[in-house]
Amino acid sequence: QQQVKQSPQSLIVQKGGISIINCAYENTAFDYFPWYQQFPGKGPALLIAIRPDVSEKKEGRFTISFNKSAKQFSLHIMDSQPGDSATYFCAASKGTYKYIFGTGTRLKVLA
Amino acid sequence: DTGVSQDPRHKITKRGQNVTFRCDPISEHNRLYWYRQTLGQGPEFLTYFQNEAQLEKSRLLSNRFSAERPKGSFSTLEIQRTEQGDSAMYLCASSLSASYNSPLHFGNGTRLTVT
Numbered sequence: 001q002q003q004v005k006q007s008p009q010s011l012i013v014q015k016g017g018i019s020i021i022n023c024a025y026e027n028t029a030f031d032y033f034p035w036y037q038q039f040p041g042k043g044p045a046l047l048i049a050i051r052p053d054v055s056e057k058k059e060g061r062f063t064i065s066f067n068k069s070a071k072q073f074s075l076h077i078m079d080s081q082p083g084d085s086a087t088y089f090c091a092a093s094k095g096t097y098k099y100i101f102g103t104g105t106r107l108k109v110l111a
Numbered sequence: 112d113t114g115v116s117q118d119p120r121h122k123i124t125k126r127g128q129n130v131t132f133r134c135d136p137i138s139e140h141n142r143l144y145w146y147r148q149t150l151g152q153g154p155e156f157l158t159y160f161q162n163e164a165q166l167e168k169s170r171l172l173s174n175r176f177s178a179e180r181p182k183g184s185f186s187t188l189e190i191q192r193t194e195q196g197d198s199a200m201y202l203c204a205s206s207l208s209a210s211y212n213s214p215l216h217f218g219n220g221t222r223l224t225v226t
Contacts, residue, residue, distance in 0.1 A: 004153075006153075034214055034215075036217075041219070042219050042220075043115070043202055043204075043217035043218050043219045043220050044154065044202070044217045045217070046214050046215070046216070049214060089153045089154070091153070097142065097144065097159055097206070097215075098144075098156050098159065098167065099154075099156065099215060100156070101153030101154050101155070102153050103151070103152055103153050104151070104152070104153050
């Protein structure tokens with residue numbers, strides 16, 4: 001019940017395309033859903049986060065869509081750029097500590 | 112805001128040796144967390160502190176692991192009698208209390224290799 005399932009494991013997108021990464025959770029007590037971006041040799045950096053009282057949150061080219069009834073949320077990267085090539089992790093938590101992370105999606109954006 | 116700082120960045124040790132890592136959180140953050148990340152996986156929660164009090168420890172944290180945060184500032188994570196399975200990236204993060212407006216900020220980690 002503590003798991004967060006993330007897919008796909010890897011993703012290749014053309015420059016300018018849309019990258020979509022999906023996550024699903026089981027614990028209905030989770031109430032905070034952040035996405036982190038990690039480059040090789042670096043720690044994860046917060047990209048965008050959402051709480052379950054909204055269905056969508058947009059920040060620049062990054063959008064989180066949240067479906068509370070399905071217990072699913074997704075990250076959309078619009079106009080994907082080669083600089084977006086990184087590993088993306090979704091996470092879920094009750095409150096803002098003890099994040100449960102997904103297994104990660106390695107994104108490669110082709111120039 | 113100088114970010115979360117971790118030292119050393121890399122550590123190679125022989126099985127059976129003890130190692131200690133240090134984390135300096137963002138100065139005004141009162142919560143500090145340790146996570147472990149193995150290759151191809153997401154970070155896994157190990158433990159967290161609010162000020163100097165260690166409030167929760169994961170079952171992943173065997174009795175060979177100990178963490179401290181004296182005076183509620185920097186923290187150390189010690190692994191005694193290291194095993195090859197301890198090889199991983201050890202990440203430290205900090206945040207300002209339990210506010211939703213203060214998510215976890217991660218350092219760049221300490222990569223441990225046990226030979």
